[in-house]
Amino acid sequence: MQHRSPTVIVYILCVWFVISFVTNLIGPLMPIIIDDFHLSLALAGVLPFSFFLAYGVISIPAGMLVEARGPRTTLLSAFALNFLGCVAIAAAPTYAVVIGSLFVIGLGMAMLQVVINPLMRTAGGDAHFAFFSVMGQLIFGLASFLSPLAFAGLMQGIDAGSGWATAVAKLAPGNLPWVVFYDAFVLIFVLTIALTLAIRIPVVELKEDERAGQKEVYRKLLGDKYARLFFLGIVAYVGTEQSLANWMSQFLSTYHGLSPTVDGARAVAWFWGLMSVGCLCGLLLLKLLDSRVVLTLFSVLAIACIAVALFGSSSIAPQAFSAAGFFLSVMFSVIFSLALNSVASHHGALSGILCTGILGGALLPLLVGMLGDWIGLRLALTVLFVCVGYISSIGLWAKPLVRNETLRLRRRPILDSPADSMLQSRR
Numbered sequence: 001m002q003h004r005s006p007t008v009i010v011y012i013l014c015v016w017f018v019i020s021f022v023t024n025l026i027g028p029l030m031p032i033i034i035d036d037f038h039l040s041l042a043l044a045g046v047l048p049f050s051f052f053l054a055y056g057v058i059s060i061p062a063g064m065l066v067e068a069r070g071p072r073t074t075l076l077s078a079f080a081l082n083f084l085g086c087v088a089i090a091a092a093p094t095y096a097v098v099i100g101s102l103f104v105i106g107l108g109m110a111m112l113q114v115v116i117n118p119l120m121r122t123a124g125g126d127a128h129f130a131f132f133s134v135m136g137q138l139i140f141g142l143a144s145f146l147s148p149l150a151f152a153g154l155m156q157g158i159d160a161g162s163g164w165a166t167a168v169a170k171l172a173p174g175n176l177p178w179v180v181f182y183d184a185f186v187l188i189f190v191l192t193i194a195l196t197l198a199i200r201i202p203v204v205e206l207k208e209d210e211r212a213g214q215k216e217v218y219r220k221l222l223g224d225k226y227a228r229l230f231f232l233g234i235v236a237y238v239g240t241e242q243s244l245a246n247w248m249s250q251f252l253s254t255y256h257g258l259s260p261t262v263d264g265a266r267a268v269a270w271f272w273g274l275m276s277v278g279c280l281c282g283l284l285l286l287k288l289l290d291s292r293v294v295l296t297l298f299s300v301l302a303i304a305c306i307a308v309a310l311f312g313s314s315s316i317a318p319q320a321f322s323a324a325g326f327f328l329s330v331m332f333s334v335i336f337s338l339a340l341n342s343v344a345s346h347h348g349a350l351s352g353i354l355c356t357g358i359l360g361g362a363l364l365p366l367l368v369g370m371l372g373d374w375i376g377l378r379l380a381l382t383v384l385f386v387c388v389g390y391i392s393s394i395g396l397w398a399k400p401l402v403r404n405e406t407l408r409l410r411r412r413p414i415l416d417s418p419a420d421s422m423l424q425s426r427r
Contacts, residue, residue: 007199008123009132012116016136018192019109020143021150022082022185026051026102027245027268028148029178031253031260032155036176037095041250041377045369048246049362050099052238054106056359060218060352062114072201074115076193081108083189089182093173114355118204134283141276145269151178152265159261217349226398227350230339233394234357236387237331239364240302243384244328245271246365248309248321251377256314263318270322278329286330292395295334299392302327303385310378331391341400 026048034044066074085105088097116136124132157165158177169177221227248271249264258264278298285294302324309320339354340347364387371380 005123005200005202008119008202011195011199012120012123012132013136013139015112015116015192016139017143018188019112020140021147022105023051023109024144024147024245024268024272025151025181028151028249028260028265030246031250031264032178033098034250039095041369041372041380042366043095043369044250045246045366045372046099047102048242049366050103051106051109052242052359052361052365054103055110056356056362058107058110059114059355059358062111063352065111066115066118066204070201071115071119071204072196074111075196075201078108078111078115079189079193079196081105081111083186083193086182086185086189090179090186093176093179093182110355110358115204119201122202122204137279138276141272141279144272145276148265148269148272151181152261152269154178154180155261155265217346218353221343221346221350221353224343226342227339227353229397230335230342230394231353231357233335233339233391234332234354235360235363236390237328237335237360238358239360240384240387240391241328241332242361243364243368243381244306244321244324247368247372247377247381248318251310251381252314252318252321254377256317258314258318267318267321271325273325274322275325275329278326279333281326282330282333286334291334291338292398294330294395295338296392296395298327298330299388299395302331303388303392306381306384306388310381335391335394338394338398338400342398344401 030044030047033039033047034041037043062074062078065077081104085101085103085108088101088104117133120132120136154165154168154177158169165177168180171183172179245268248267249260252258252264252267253260282294282298305320305324305327309317309324312320336351336354339350343350364383368377368380368383371383374380
């Protein structure tokens with residue numbers, strides 16, 4: 001019998017906020033770091049590469065750690081890695097240190113996301129799991145929206161000679177005021193470690209769908225053509241999402257002369273904000289339409305937004321970049337659910353394989369940066385048309401064993417798997 005724990009639920013929602021705020025600071029920082037460290041686009045692309053590479057490395061081992069040692073040990077290990085990475089950046093903010101530290105922070109963030117879902121199910125109860133998962137997604141989106149705005153507020157305050165901003169900037173070494181954020185993150189992770197030690201973390205009994213699986217299961221799934229195709233879908237989606245989030249500010253600065261600390265940061269903020277709004281709209285559409293139709297429709301509209309963003313005027317490009325977030329919003333969840341609903345068992349192992357596809361957030365931004373040095377950032381970002389085009393094709397060839405339940409299909413069976421929570425709370 002499950003006992004709901006409101007304290008743990010609030011704790012988890014706070015963890016989601018921290019994960020999102022720290023992760024999504026990278027995008028608005030890109031133009032500033034490029035300028036501060038005198039980087040080429042390719043070298044700048046290594047920043048998100050190092051962070052999201054960690055997801056590909058640690059996702060499956062983290063699931064095994066949850067099974068072997070439980071949620072508290074996993075949480076403390078993750079927060080310790082986050083703490084160490086932020087300390088390194090705060091103490092010695094050089095390019096090499098930032099690269100290594102972002103990888104360490106990424107390891108911690110990936111571990112947190114692996115343990116949070118089963119912990120939320122246990123703390124909130126199976127009957128309320130979907131509700132709290134959506135709430136976590138909204139908290140994640142709120143932090144994604146606020147993170148670039150907080151960055152913009154600090155940088156604009158410094159430019160305007162504001163007393164509080166100038167005082168804060170003096171806490172950072174050299175002429176790198178953005179490092180103050182990592183000073184703050186150090187304190188935040190100290191508090192999260194103390195809080196994790198203080199509160200009662202419930203014992204998590206993993207269901208079959210949440211277990212990592214054995215090696216032979218992974219071999220079987222990796223030999224399945226559709227498992228590989230859905231994996232590539234996750235790679236394409238996360239790569240597209242992170243390429244836009246990380247490069248739009250630099251693009252607007254390069255081609256339209258817009259301020260990265262004002263217009264660029266605002267565009268990134270609204271990209272994440274509209275993504276949260278799109279998730280809510282997507283929940284409604286998925287009750288009305290087949291998920292494959294929704295995926296194809298949103299993919300086509302996302303391509304249109306990206307095209308306008310890349311080739312439109314300076315007045316419309318920022319809005320088009322932000323609007324792309326709205327149409328990208330449902331893609332991860334639909335791809336993930338179609339993959340899970342396409343197999344009858346081993347959902348936990350398949351979830352691990354799919355989550356490893358988050359390394360697309362490492363590969364695509366790096367590829368865009370490398371191409372950007374060669375052919376320019378505008379043409380480099382056209383590679384995203386291929387990625388979103390592939391995602392749209394999933395709606396044509398996917399053949400799920402179980403379709404999503406709509407108002408017209410109430411009598412049709414639907415999978416109700418804890419692993420499905422991954423489609424509402426990734427990153």
